[in-house]
Structures are given as C-alpha cells and as structure tokens.
Amino acid sequence: MGAVVGTLTMQTKQRQPSRDKVDDELEMTMVCHRPEGLEQLEAQTNFSKQELQVLYRGFKNECPSGVVNEETFKHIYAQFFPHGDASTYAHYLFRAFDTTNNGSIKFEEFVMGLSTLLRGSVRDKLEWTFHLYDINRDGFISKEEMTEIVRAIYDMMGKYTYPALKGDVPKQHVDAFFHKMDKNKDGVVTLEEFILACQEDEMMMRSMQLFENVM
Amino acid sequence: MAAGVATWLPFARAAAVGWLPLAKKTMPKPPVDKKSRNDEILIVNVSGLRFQTWKNTLDRYPDTLLGSSEKEFFYNEETQEYFFDRDPEMFRHILNFYRTGKLHYPRQECIQAFDEELAFYGIVPDIIGDCCMEEYRDRKKENQERLAEDTEAEMATDTPLPPNSTPRERLWRAFENPHTSTMALVFYYVTGFFIAVSVIANVVETVPCQPLKGSKKNLPCGEKYQVAFFCMDTACVLIFTFEYLMRLFAAPSRCKFMRSVMSVIDVVAIMPYYIGLVMPENEDVSGAFVTLRVFRVFRIFKFSRHSQGLRILGYTLKSCASELGFLLFSLTMAIIIFATVMFYAEKGTKGTNFTSIPASFWYTIVTMTTLGYGDMVPNTIAGKIFGSICSLSGVLVIALPVPVIVSNFSRIYHQNQRADKMRAQQKVRLARIRLAKKGTTNAFLQYKEEGGLQDHDSDSAALCLKNRSSFEHQHHHLLHCLEKTTNHEFTDELTYSEMCMTESVGYRTSRSTSISSQQAVSSSCCPRRAKRRAIRLANSTVSVSRGSVQELDTLQIQKSTAGPQSRSSLNARTEDLKLNCDQRDYTAAIISIPTPPANTPDESLPPSPAVPGILRNSRSTASFTHETFKVSSL
Numbered sequence: 001m002g003a004v005v006g007t008l009t010m011q012t013k014q015r016q017p018s019r020d021k022v023d024d025e026l027e028m029t030m031v032c033h034r035p036e037g038l039e040q041l042e043a044q045t046n047f048s049k050q051e052l053q054v055l056y057r058g059f060k061n062e063c064p065s066g067v068v069n070e071e072t073f074k075h076i077y078a079q080f081f082p083h084g085d086a087s088t089y090a091h092y093l094f095r096a097f098d099t100t101n102n103g104s105i106k107f108e109e110f111v112m113g114l115s116t117l118l119r120g121s122v123r124d125k126l127e128w129t130f131h132l133y134d135i136n137r138d139g140f141i142s143k144e145e146m147t148e149i150v151r152a153i154y155d156m157m158g159k160y161t162y163p164a165l166k167g168d169v170p171k172q173h174v175d176a177f178f179h180k181m182d183k184n185k186d187g188v189v190t191l192e193e194f195i196l197a198c199q200e201d202e203m204m205m206r207s208m209q210l211f212e213n214v215m
Numbered sequence: 216m217a218a219g220v221a222t223w224l225p226f227a228r229a230a231a232v233g234w235l236p237l238a239k240k241t242m243p244k245p246p247v248d249k250k251s252r253n254d255e256i257l258i259v260n261v262s263g264l265r266f267q268t269w270k271n272t273l274d275r276y277p278d279t280l281l282g283s284s285e286k287e288f289f290y291n292e293e294t295q296e297y298f299f300d301r302d303p304e305m306f307r308h309i310l311n312f313y314r315t316g317k318l319h320y321p322r323q324e325c326i327q328a329f330d331e332e333l334a335f336y337g338i339v340p341d342i343i344g345d346c347c348m349e350e351y352r353d354r355k356k357e358n359q360e361r362l363a364e365d366t367e368a369e370m371a372t373d374t375p376l377p378p379n380s381t382p383r384e385r386l387w388r389a390f391e392n393p394h395t396s397t398m399a400l401v402f403y404y405v406t407g408f409f410i411a412v413s414v415i416a417n418v419v420e421t422v423p424c425q426p427l428k429g430s431k432k433n434l435p436c437g438e439k440y441q442v443a444f445f446c447m448d449t450a451c452v453l454i455f456t457f458e459y460l461m462r463l464f465a466a467p468s469r470c471k472f473m474r475s476v477m478s479v480i481d482v483v484a485i486m487p488y489y490i491g492l493v494m495p496e497n498e499d500v501s502g503a504f505v506t507l508r509v510f511r512v513f514r515i516f517k518f519s520r521h522s523q524g525l526r527i528l529g530y531t532l533k534s535c536a537s538e539l540g541f542l543l544f545s546l547t548m549a550i551i552i553f554a555t556v557m558f559y560a561e562k563g564t565k566g567t568n569f570t571s572i573p574a575s576f577w578y579t580i581v582t583m584t585t586l587g588y589g590d591m592v593p594n595t596i597a598g599k600i601f602g603s604i605c606s607l608s609g610v611l612v613i614a615l616p617v618p619v620i621v622s623n624f625s626r627i628y629h630q631n632q633r634a635d636k637m638r639a640q641q642k643v644r645l646a647r648i649r650l651a652k653k654g655t656t657n658a659f660l661q662y663k664e665e666g667g668l669q670d671h672d673s674d675s676a677a678l679c680l681k682n683r684s685s686f687e688h689q690h691h692h693l694l695h696c697l698e699k700t701t702n703h704e705f706t707d708e709l710t711y712s713e714m715c716m717t718e719s720v721g722y723r724t725s726r727s728t729s730i731s732s733q734q735a736v737s738s739s740c741c742p743r744r745a746k747r748r749a750i751r752l753a754n755s756t757v758s759v760s761r762g763s764v765q766e767l768d769t770l771q772i773q774k775s776t777a778g779p780q781s782r783s784s785l786n787a788r789t790e791d792l793k794l795n796c797d798q799r800d801y802t803a804a805i806i807s808i809p810t811p812p813a814n815t816p817d818e819s820l821p822p823s824p825a826v827p828g829i830l831r832n833s834r835s836t837a838s839f840t841h842e843t844f845k846v847s848s849l
Contacts, residue, residue, distance in 0.1 A: 054254045054271065058222035061314075076223050093230055110226075117229040125232050132233045150237065177237060194236070204235050207242040211232055 033066030035107040045111055046119030052111065059107055067104040070094050084158030092152060096132040122208055126195050140188040141181075146174045222275070258296035259310075264303035265296070272313050279337040281313065305332045317344035320351040326358050364634055386465035403521070406458055410517045413451040417511050420444055452488040455481065455514075476529075477520060484514040527631055531624040538616040545612050546583070553579045553605040560598040567594065578602075583609025662691050 035041065041052055063072070070091065077090035097105050097113045116128045131137070135145045150170040157165070181189045181197045198204055228245075235242070257273065259266045259281070276282040291298045299306070305324065309332065312318040320329060320343055333340050343351050380388075389399035420437030437444055459481045466472035487507040519525040532539065554575035561569040568591040569575050578591040582605050593602045698704050 050254070057254075057269070058271070061316075062222055077227065080224070080227050093233070096230075096233070114226060114229055117232050126236075129233050129236055133236075153234065153237065173237065173239075176239075181236075198236055201236075203241050204238070207235050207238070208232070210242050210245050211229060 033106055035066070035111075041108065041111060044108075045115035047111065047115055055111060055114070056107060059110060067106050068110070069104045073105070081156045081158075083160065084156045086156045088152035089149075089156055092132060092135065092149060095135075096128070118212060122199075122205070123195060125208060126198050127191065130191050130194050140190055141194070142188050143174060143178060146177060146189075147171065150174050150177075259306075260291075260294070260296045260298045261301055261303040261306040262299070264306070266306065266310055268310060268313070275313060275316075276338075281309075281336060283337075285337070301335065302328070302332060305329065309333075309336050309338065312338065312342075318342050318347075319344055320347040322347075322350060326351070326354040330355075360630065361633075364630065365637060383465050384467075386461065387467060390462055390465060402458075406454065407518070407521050409451050409454045410514055410521075412447065413455075414512070414515050416444060416447050416451075417514075448488060451514075452485050455485045455517075459485065477517075480513055480516045480519075483510055484517060487511050523631060524628075527624070527627055531620065531627050534627070535616075535620045535623050538619045542613070542616045549583060549605075549608060549612060550576055550579045553583070553601065556601045557593060557598055557605070560595055560601055561593055564594045564598075569593075569598075579605060582606045584613065585610060658687070659691055659694050662687075 035056070038049060038052060041047075042049055045052070047055070060066070062068075062076075073094050074087045074090040077093065078086045080086070094105065095101075097109055099109050099112070100106075113128070116124050120128070130141070133141045133145060133149055135148065147170060150173050154165065154170050154173075159165075178189070180201075181194055183193050183197065255270050256267050257270050259268065273281045273286075280286055286297055289297045289299055305321075305328065308319055308321055308329075318333075318338065318340075330340065340351070389396055389402070393399040393403035421435050423433040424436040424439045426432055426434050426439075459478070462478070462481075463469060463472065472478055487510045490507055519529065554572050557578060558569050558572045558575045561567045561575075569578065575591075578593075580586075581588050581591075582602060585606060587606075593599050
C-alpha cells in the first residue's frame, strides 16, 4: 500500500523522461557560434574595434552560446517595459533583426542591426524601419500590418495610462499615419512613399539624431 | 532588473528608431552621458589582493556599492585604484556576481561573515542562485535560531531580578527557574516527589492484595486500604491545587497561563478528585466516576516540568506535525483499502473472523505494524496473498516519515545541549566583563590621583602618565570634560558608600524635617570636603529665618519621599559613576543652607548643600532659597 501511495504522490513531480532526452540532444547540437573576425566585422559595420569589443563582451556574457533565441529576447525586452505586454512588439523586433530568418540572432546580425540604427545614414535607418513595419516582407505596408505594429506598441503601454485609452486608439493612430504616408491613396505604403514622407517630416528628422549617442 | 539587462539597454534604445515614424510628438532629449565612452579596466585592491575588471562589469548593477558612485569614496588617487579593507577571499565571490550575474554562497565560509560582506557591498542576498540558495537558507535559519536562543537564554534565566520587583514577579521567577533560590528548589523537589507518589499510588491501588479475613476473594489493594489511599490522594491533590493556585497568582498573564499546556495538565490532574468529592455515591454515576479516575494518570505529565527531555520530545512532535499527519493519513488510507479487500476475500469462509470491514481494521493494523497477534488469520488463498502485500507495504509506509522525525528530534536536542553549555559560559563571560568595566573606571580614578588632570608640561609629567596611550589620554580628557560640565566628579564605590553612610546618619537624627532629607539628596561626591564644609556651616545655620523654612517646605513638596530604603539599595549597587545618592530625577535641589532652627541643635551634620563650588556663597540671605539649581542626575 505504501508503494502505491508513494507512486501516486511522486508521479505528479516526475518529469517526462522522453522530453528531457530531446532537450539534451538539442543542447548537444547547438554548438557555440563564433562570430567572424573582428576586422571583418569592423569593415562591415560602422563601429570601431573598441566598440565591437564592448558589444561582444556584453553579448557573450548574456548568451554564452553565441546566439539569442526569441524567448530570451522577449524576456529581456519585457524587462524594459514592465507595465504592459512587450512580447508582440519584441516578436516583430526580433524578426527585424533576424535577417537570416532562422529563429535566432547571431552576433553578426545583432551588430549589423545596431550599426544601421546607430551609425547608419538617415536613409538606412528609414529602410530598417520600413522593414520592421513590413511584416510579410512583400515590399508594401498594408493597413493591417500597420495596425498590428501599432497595437503591439500600445500593448507595451499597459492598462494604466494617462489619459486613459478609450475607444480604438490604435486604429485612429494608423489612420493618421496612412493619411500622412500614403501619397497615392492606394491603401499601401511603398518604400519610396515612406522615405519621402518621412524626409518631409522635420520633426522626425530632428529626432533621428537623438539616438546616435546611445552606444 | 535581472542580471545583464543593462547590457541590452543600448540595443533597446537603438531599436526605438522604429517608433519615430509613428510618433505624434517630438522625442525627448536623451540624457547626456558625460563619462568617457570607452570601457576601461578598473583595479580593485582588497586588502592587498588586486582584482581587475572592466568598468562595464561593475556598472551592471548600479544599486550596489561597486556599481554606483559610492565606490569613489574608496578611490585612492596615488595608486589609482579602489582600496577596500575587507576580506579578499569573500570579495572573489562578490566580483563573480558581477561577472556572471549569479551570487554563489561559499560553503566553507561563516554565514554571518558572508552576510556582512553582502551588506557592505550593497548586495541583497535574495539573488543567490538556485544552486546555493538552499544551503544559504538552511544555514541562515540555523544561525538565527541559535541567536534567538542565546538572547532568550540571556534574558530569561540568569539575569538578576530588577531590585524593585514585586513578590509576585519573584514568585513567578521562582516557579519558572527553580535553581534561582533555595526555596524554589525545595518546592520543586517536593512537587516532584508528590507527583511520583501519586502515580505510584494509582498503580499500586490496582494490585491484588491479601484478602480480608473471612473472605476468599483477592482484593485490589485500593479497596483494602481504602482510607490510606484516600488520605494519600487528598494530600497529593492538596499540594497540586496549592501549586496551581500559586502559579495562577504569580503568572504575569493569567489568560495566557490558563491556556498553556502545562496548566491544562494541572487542571486535568486534580479535577477528578474534586468531582469525586462532589458526586454522590450513586450506582449510575459511579461508572462515569471510574472513568474519571483514569484521568489521574495525567499527573505523570506533570513530570515534563521537571524533565527537559520530555519537553524536547513534545516540542519535536509538535514541529513534526506535518510528517506525522502524512503518516497518519497514509496509514488510514491503507487500512481502509486493505480491510475492504480482506473482508471481501474472506467473506466466503465459514466461521471467519472477518465479520465486517471495521472488524478487518484490527487485522490490517496488526499486520501493517508487523505485530501479527494471530487472532485473525486469512484462510483463502486470495486473502493470504493480500495479507502478505498488506504487511510488506505496512513496513514501507511507517519507515518513511520516521527519519524526518528523528532528525528533527536530534537537531532540537543538540540545540538544547548547546543552550546549557552557553549558560555556563555566560556566567564566566559576564564576570569577566564586569571586571573589565571596573578596570576602566578604576583607571580613570587612578589617573586623577596621579595628577593627570592638571596641566603638565611634558617634562614634569609623571612617568606612569606618559606611558598611557593617546587613546587613554583622550578618553580621560573626555571624562574630565564631563566632570566639568556637570560640576561633579567621578568617585569609586567605597568613598561613595562612606559618604552616603555619613549623610544618612545625619538624616536619621532629624527625620521630622523633610529638609534634611532633601539636602541629603543633593550629595557631594567628595565626602571629606562635604564634611568639612558642613561643619563650617554649622555655625551659620542658626541665622535662618522662619520664612525661609516655609519656602523650603513648599519646595520640598516636589520631591518624592527620599526614603532610606533607596539609600540602602544604592549602596548595594556597584555603579561607580553615580554621583547622586538618590536615583530619582531631580529637577531642583536646594542649595542654600538655612535650616529650621528648632530641630537642628542635636544634629551632628547640618544640612549641607551639594555643589562644592557654590558653598562659598552659602552665607547669603534667605533669598537664596529661591534659587534652585539643576543637579543633573547622573
């Protein structure tokens, strides 16, 4: 009887052995990824050697295996926005950085993205932003895609905002955006329309300079 | 924020470029970071062991000492490094925390030392990694228990009672700690003896004795010597009742006392007797009366006051309540299952003992605990099979929680052993501390005697003074400053008691006037000087006018009765630094001399004012009586 009781109580805590084996195998296959040489990266990006060193040290410390997967990325990003839910936006951001689309960000992709954002030209930055908004990578930003992005951003705000979020604020925001960006009113925004509209916006151009000194 | 998130912040900020097209308003200005952007290697010197790390590594945790600007306080300009005068071995772990984000607890280190280091470096212990958390928690709990016990032991038993404790408090102390006074010890042993007597009497009562003459039946001794046993029982119950009432009277919190386990046991031990007295000799009720007599056996539990082991056992069982509960629950489940199975298995057999499931409970219990009386045995094959399974599983179920209980008991028992050892050490330690304290104060007095307080030039200072360390000099100077501030001087016990004695002599002779008592209060620390001055003043006292006396009288109302008993208690105290004879908070003390003319002639020691320096002005008029000087009660 005791044995029966024992097994009954213990079973709830027992891990599935089969699943563990799979995990172990995965661990074995995920070899440490090493980035290309420092000189190569220096040539490809606009960072100096010291900056690359600092970046890599931080990156390697956080991800000893050399890659960031989406879960970790979402977790990290969520730390910065504790009020709301940052997972959706983090997902889109992850996809924007993951240029090879293999579900993980290597150091090269990480550094390239940062180089564009921090040291790139205005056009480069705008292109990067366009790619962020263009979820299905078809070269056009549709209203649905934009709504998704905007909703994700508003999700990060959380519930308690001032003034309170009433009505369908994301939709209004998207409508305003399209009104500004969509020149030929065909319902989608192309890259050229986007860049043109942004360059006309003086406020935005000024703000672009703000983030240069982040590194 | 979690570890290393700081590394990702620049990344998140860079990605904010993606919000710009959507932004309705201008972005705010970014904070200006004046510090140099390049990462540099910092040198941290901990008691000679040099650690080097990137500045970024330390900046990861900005709310710790090393990550914030607090470390600038420790920066040494000459050597261009941060110097900490702390344990270098521990620092290794602290630095590893910055590097890896996980704090590990080194098992060979003392938990308190580790905690102190963490507190110094501003690291909260909650972030200890899972690998080391359990060990850390266990040792911390153990340490805290130990400390709590020590403080409890300090406060509870051997501290001397405050001098003005009521008899009730003394009584309670005597009950709780019998070894504090002989009376308590005697009482302790007497009650123990009577508990034993009572229990033995209960036992012997039932033993069959030789029958009475003319009868063949064997009587239990209780009925043969009924009167004797009754007398013994009465005596025991009287003692127990008396003890209980005394405890109830002495208890500081009666409600709490009444709810405590020991008090309940006491009540249960004596109630049967009283109920027996009250109940009539009725046939119907005597059955219940017999049941009540069973409760007399609870008197044996009163021994737990006398035995520490019993108390430990009780405490262990209480602390293992969950394990015991689990044991009981699983046993109950097992009993029910097996009893049902056995009942149905043996149902077919003729003349079987397994008449019902509850009847099978007995079989199951006996089998599971491996007693095996053999009064109920299965006959069918199925019954035998299930019976064997039952006995095997019984062993397992009972064996599981027992080690937990045993380890708990062992831990508590060892803790108690430790407590006893600590108490013995405490006495020695306290004596040593008292001696050291006395030494310091004596040092100061000696310093004064050797003329340390006067101004010397370095040559003429006595050699013994020179040899004192600068710390001692400064300390003595401080004490001297205090003396000057209060216009009183330090003295030692002997001179002080002498002074009090002499003053009380004068005090007793003129008890009718409260003035003298008041003056006695305002004491001087230098008895010889006071005596001399008093004699000098004796001549001047007669010139006091009556009016001043009345004013003095009114002023005396403020003073509470300076009774002689305070004096005696003061004499008994070993405080060296006290200046006033009276303990009470005096805000006013009359410095003037005038005494009531009527009662002074027989006084040997006329009232003398307190402060030596002011005595010179004592000859002034009665207006002086109005002045009241604050004598700081030291």
